[in-house]
Amino acid sequence: MSDERLIHLAEAAGLSIDWVDADGRDQRARPEVLRAVLAGLGLAAETAADIDASLEKLHLNNRNASLPPLLTGDQGRGLDLSAYFxxxxxxxLQFENGEYRDAALDGDAQLPAIEVPGYHRLEIDDRQVTLAIAPPSCPTVNELAGEGAWGLTVQLYSLRRPGDGGIGDTQALESMARNAAAHGADAWVSARCMRCSANT
Structure with missing residues (x-):
């Protein structure tokens, strides 16, 4: 049996087949791993007939799927809505800045590419959904604060201060931010709080 059909099923089920590891090496999930994960999702993939039946099952499930309240997409890329429309x-489409666009899905039921990142409101077929469109990458500290700027990132719970009970808290975060600013830091990011602050 060709692995191509197995990969097609895995991708249709939303599995990531290829990735780059921490050492920068390209990796691909082994067929036996894909079969095990697919089986855990209720999609048999041991034989060609299994794969065909599982693909049909996915197709029927997608056709009957309800539209979620939030869909995510990438800036500059179309969004496949064929499972819903x-x-x-x-x-x-109402953009975050208040502008509107009226149009239609293309021949493959794709929403045309959106060039503006942000949260936008899509009204389609008497339904509404929020679109979260992400830029291709996050801005760098230099882009936000100027050339030569630098900053820190910290996991909130990794910080320590006397009397914190053994886990970091917002008082420890405040102390870290003030200390960083005193040493010339232009920004800080806390992964737990998801906040940024410029040096003031």
Whole structure:
């Protein structure tokens, strides 16, 4: 049996087949791993007939899927809505900045590429959904604060201060931020708080 059909099923089920490891090496999930994960999802993949049946099951499930309240997409890339709407379905898109676009899905039921990152409101077929469109990469500290700027990132719970009970808290975070600013830091990011602050 060709692994191509197995990979097609895995991708249709939303599995990531290829990735780059921490050493920068390209990796691919082994067929036996894909079969085990697919089986855990209720999608048999031991034989070609299993794969065909599982693909049909996915197709039927997708056709009956309800539209989630939030869809994510990438800036500058189309968004496949074929699981929810037929091709050429009309839509109205309200951008985060208040502008509107009225258009239709293409022949593959793809939403045309959105060039503006942010949270936008899509109205389509009497339904509404929020679109979260992400830029291709995060801005760098230099882009935000200027050339030569630098900053720190910290996991909140890794910080320590006297009397914190053994885990970091916002008082420890405040102390770290003030100390960093005193040493000339232009920004800090706390992964737990998901906040940024410029040196003031």
């Amino acid at each position: 037929p091709p050429a379905t009309r839509f109205s």
